[in-house]
Amino acid sequence: MDCPRCSATLKTYTLEGHQAEVCESCGYAGVAVEHGSEPEEFESWQDALARFRDG
Numbered sequence: 185m186d187c188p189r190c191s192a193t194l195k196t197y198t199l200e201g202h203q204a205e206v207c208e209s210c211g212y213a214g215v216a217v218e219h220g221s222e223p224e225e226f227e228s229w230q231d232a233l234a235r236f237r238d239g
């Protein structure tokens with residue numbers, strides 16, 4: 185899957201049973217969920233990914 189913003193290859197992260205498609209080129213993050221996406225959960229994803237990338 186390619187990034188909808190810049191067409192770079194997205195990386196798939198799995199955290200706490202959820203998957204997210206993340207572009208390391210432009211910072212795009214798409215959350216793959218089966219039962220509707222919630223903006224609040226998306227914000228927590230950004231925090232989780234920030235911690236993940238900080239190591």
Ligand SMILES: [Zn+2]
Pocket residue numbers: 187188189190191192207208209210211212
């Ligand atoms: Zn991108």
